[in-house]
Amino acid sequence: MGEGLTLTLATEEAARCLLCFDAPCSQACPAGTDPGSFIRKLHFRNVTGAIRTIKKNNPFGWTCGVVCPTARLCELACSRTAIDKPIQIGKIQRFLVEHGWAVGFSPIKKAEIKKDKVAIIGSGPAGLTCARELALNGYDVTVFEKKEKAGGNLRYGIPTFRLSEKGLDREIEEITSLGVTVKTETPIEGKDGLTKLKEEGFKAVFLSPGLWSPVRLGIEGSDLNGVLSATDFLGAMRTHEASDVENLVRDKVVAVIGGGSVAMDAAMGAKKLGAKDVYVLYRRSYTEMPAEEKEKIQALNDGIHFFILTQPVKYSGKGSLESIVCRRTRLGDPDDSGRRRPEEIQGSEFEMPFDVAIEALATEPDTGLRELADLTWDNKTITVSDANLQTSLPWVYAGGDIVRGPALVVEAVADGKKAAEAIAQHLEGKGE
Ligand SMILES: Cc1cc2nc3c(=O)[nH]c(=O)nc-3n(C[C@H](O)[C@H](O)[C@H](O)COP(=O)(O)OP(=O)(O)OC[C@H]3O[C@@H](n4cnc5c(N)ncnc54)[C@H](O)[C@@H]3O)c2cc1C
Ligand code: SF4
Missing domain, CATH: 3.50.50.60 (FAD/NAD(P)-binding domain)
Known part of the structure; x- marks a missing residue:
């Protein structure tokens, strides 16, 4: 924690707020965290009032300040964008909750438990x-x-x-x-x-x-050692199995299959655990990847390689994964999701050496x-x-x-x- 704003920076940022009537940022928050109100309070130096607004409206106010895709929610709606750039709502929210913790301010008081x-x-x-x-x-x-x-x-x-x-x-x-x-x-x-x-x-x-049940690719070789789901990989990073997954990927060449946020987390996680090279294999194009733009850029900055228009068709190896056979794809007409459907190009198979494959497809x-x-x-x-x-x-x-x-x-x-x-x-x- 703590790499966000300071009180001075948060107050300066709140000073940019236009104090909109019927604040569009507040209307854009699914959970009703009400940034319009807490930014207004900070703007007028009512810091504890601002913290109270966040915590009253959202028990995960800090978490949301850190992980919300604000660029397509409150910050997308922010009126200040018309002048220069949106108010950094997520960062202000995170700062305020952390500031409350730092000064020992707890705005929510326990009620008497006497009902069903x-x-x-x-x-x-x-x-x-x-x-x-x-x-x-x-x-x-x-x-x-x-x-x-x-x-x-x-x-x-x-x-x-x-x-x-x-x-x-x-x-x-x-x-x-x-x-x-x-x-x-x-x-x-x-x-x-x-x-x-x-x-x-x-x-x-x-x-x-x-x-919590990962959807699997189900291709030949899925039972080889080194082939696992992102649910298992990311989950293990948080348990006593953390050293097992670290050993699995350290100095290895890792494929992450999928193009969503979970794929980006798995790819960056593998890289941080010491993987030699991490490739994201995705069957549509870069623009069709469901991950947030910020996450894709972060992954690229972390040195992750993107193999787009690529569909894995077979895992190969003796006991453990040694390579993945992939087929190139091209984009056809849009499917139900509105994104262009990937069509496999027959005869375009190629094989790449990999030690680990992490499938980040979906969960059910x-x-x-x-x-x-x-x-x-x-x-x-x-x-x-x-x-x-x-x-x-x-x-x-x-x-x-x-x-x-x-x-x-x-x-x-x-x-x-x-x-x-x-x-x-x-x-x-x-x-x-
Ligand atoms: C890798 C990853 C990254 C993500 N990144 C973001 C992000 O950056 N920003 C964002 O906004 N969202 C993100 N999300 C999505 C977000 O985490 C989920 O939308 C959210 O957690 C869903 O909340 P939930 O309470 O419905 O379920 P969950 O968070 O899935 O919690 C459900 C809980 O129920 C428990 N459970 C299941 N079955 C039973 C049972 N039978 N009995 C008792 N307990 C049971 C599970 O163990 C689990 O603890 C991410 C998700 C993943 C997987
Ligand atoms: S939309 Fe932007 S400028 Fe308007 S109240 Fe919200 S944060 Fe302030």
């Missing part, structure tokens, strides 16, 4: 946000988490070189200190998973288990989740009411990636807030 028991499944940003909002409203909240530590993708996905463990721990501690119980290594699974919670007296459930729900209850699914996501995130079972709500598909931290926070409000209404007999 609510269970949350999954301790990612959606689950923990919902937990905090309900605890502040007096509900007795327990978060059940499958993994060893809380945080979801903030801990086991986004690497520490982008999001420090110290800051994440601090934001999670702020939530648990409000009386939220987090039970780690306690998965809620199986056909009787939800029934048991009901029997234990939980009156409502918020399902926020994310998407764990298969066990479908067993949990008779919920309505839309292919790979749980169907909920747009109005209140209620599932087909009236006492079960869902949000975050399990509803949206792969999305953003700030959107998970938004869902956690919305579900908490709906659950409270439901339990107070005001909702459906």
Whole structure:
């Protein structure tokens, strides 16, 4: 932490703010963090008020300040752009939360817990946000988490070189200190998973288990040593297996397959662990890569090589990966995603030596989740009411990636807030 703005720089930046009426930046934040208000407060030197606004609206205000793609959210909407460049909203937000920590200012106070028991499944940003909002409203909240530590993708996905463990721990501690119980290594699974919670007296459930089952390429040689998913690679970097993955990639030639943000994290992670060379293999063109522009530039600056219009078709090796056979692609007509479809060029095969292949294609729900209850699914996501995130079972709500598909931290926070409000209404007999 700490490589962001100083108080002087943050105040100078806030002085550039046009103090817009109906601030477009605030309207562009999915979680309602309200940058228009906290920047206005900082502008008028009300530093604690600014910190309070962030923390009241977003329990992951620091995390979002660090990892939000602000260039396509609040900063894209910023009116100051018409004059010169947008206000650095993400950096100001991060600075303010860190400043609050540095001076020992905690704006959120614990409420008396005296209402019904609510269970949350999954301790990612959606689950923990919902937990905090309900605890502040007096509900007795327990978060059940499958993994060893809380945080979801903030801990086991986004690497520490982008999001420090110290800051994440601090934001999670702020939530648990409000009386939220987090039970780690306690998965809620199986056909009787939800029934048991009901029997234990939980009156409502918020399902926020994310998407943790990696989609694999499934080509010949996928079982060779050295071929793994980005979920496993990035997750292992945060556990006792960290030295195993380091040994796996150190001084090796690594291929990362995919063009999204996760691929960029895996590629940069492998490079930071000492890989000799890292190649991103992607089947469409550079402009079609789903990763943020900033991430692609960062990866290129880190010395990662991009092999675009390239489709791996076979892993080769004796026991361990030795090479990847690829085929060149060309772009055809747009597909359902609006991006031009990659078409393999027959006869264009070429083979490149690689020691490690990390597949960063996509993730989907764990298969066990479908067993949990008779919920309505839309292919790979749980169907909920747009109005209140209620599932087909009236006492079960869902949000975050399990509803949206792969999305953003700030959107998970938004869902956690919305579900908490709906659950409270439901339990107070005001909702459906
Ligand atoms: C590598 C990577 C980089 C990313 N980078 C960014 C970024 O820079 N900016 C950004 O905004 N977003 C980023 N994202 C996306 C963001 O992290 C997710 O959108 C967000 O974490 C989703 O939150 P969630 O609460 O829905 O689920 P998750 O964060 O996935 O958390 C779900 C939790 O539920 C637990 N769980 C699952 N099943 C069970 C069960 N049966 N019982 C109990 N617990 C269970 C899981 O172990 C997990 O801890 C990134 C994602 C990845 C993978
Ligand atoms: S849109 Fe930009 S200029 Fe307007 S209030 Fe927000 S940060 Fe300030």
